[in-house]
Amino acid sequence: MKLRFLFGTLAVIWLAAVTQFSAEQSKSVWDGVFTTEQADRGAATYKTACSECHGQDLAGDGFAPALSGSDFMGNWNELSVGDLFERIRISMPPSGPSAVTPAQKADIVAHLMNSNKFPAGTAELEPKTEVLKGIKIELKK
Numbered sequence: 001m002k003l004r005f006l007f008g009t010l011a012v013i014w015l016a017a018v019t020q021f022s023a024e025q026s027k028s029v030w031d032g033v034f035t036t037e038q039a040d041r042g043a044a045t046y047k048t049a050c051s052e053c054h055g056q057d058l059a060g061d062g063f064a065p066a067l068s069g070s071d072f073m074g075n076w077n078e079l080s081v082g083d084l085f086e087r088i089r090i091s092m093p094p095s096g097p098s099a100v101t102p103a104q105k106a107d108i109v110a111h112l113m114n115s116n117k118f119p120a121g122t123a124e125l126e127p128k129t130e131v132l133k134g135i136k137i138e139l140k141k
């Protein structure tokens with residue numbers, strides 16, 4: 001009886017510790033992870049580097065997929081902003097990914113987040129995959 005009580009207590013302490021830990025570790029796109037200025041810069045770069053294929057309004061062109069809306073969000077839901085950044089960093093634009101700098105790509109990701117109706121905040125997205133991997137993409141809050 002006493003032993004069971006002890007285990008119960010330990011389990012509660014352990015759970016509290018784990019919850020605390022993960023609360024500190026994980027951010028999501030709902031936490032205001034980019035600024036409005038950054039998204040504006042990203043929109044300008046997107047226009048010159050990406051819109052010919054993905055569309056001015058991010059709706060895609062039938063060949064290139066949409067970068068906003070439920071299909072896009074469905075693809076990236078539960079992944080991280082770092083995963084999305086890395087995908088763009090390595091492969092977009094297809095003709096030569098190095099034509100757009102990592103800093104410009106972080107701005108473009110801010111534009112994508114903004115267009116997908118996630119809230120802006122006070123800090124910019126850094127062009128660092130490892131940092132951005134700590135920000136989860138979640139369809140719902």
Ligand code: HEC
Pocket residue numbers: 046049050051052053054063064065067072075087088091092093094095100108
């Ligand atoms: C020449 C046309 C073209 C240009 C320019 C282009 N893309 Fe793409 N993009 C594609 C095509 C086609 C695909 C799907 C096939 C593939 O992955 O290569 C794609 C896929 C993507 C995906 C993956 C979408 C998903 O949900 O899986 C992202 C994100 C993306 N592009 C972002 C960008 C960004 C940001 C830029 C500008 C820096 C850009 N693309 C420029 C044609 C283009």
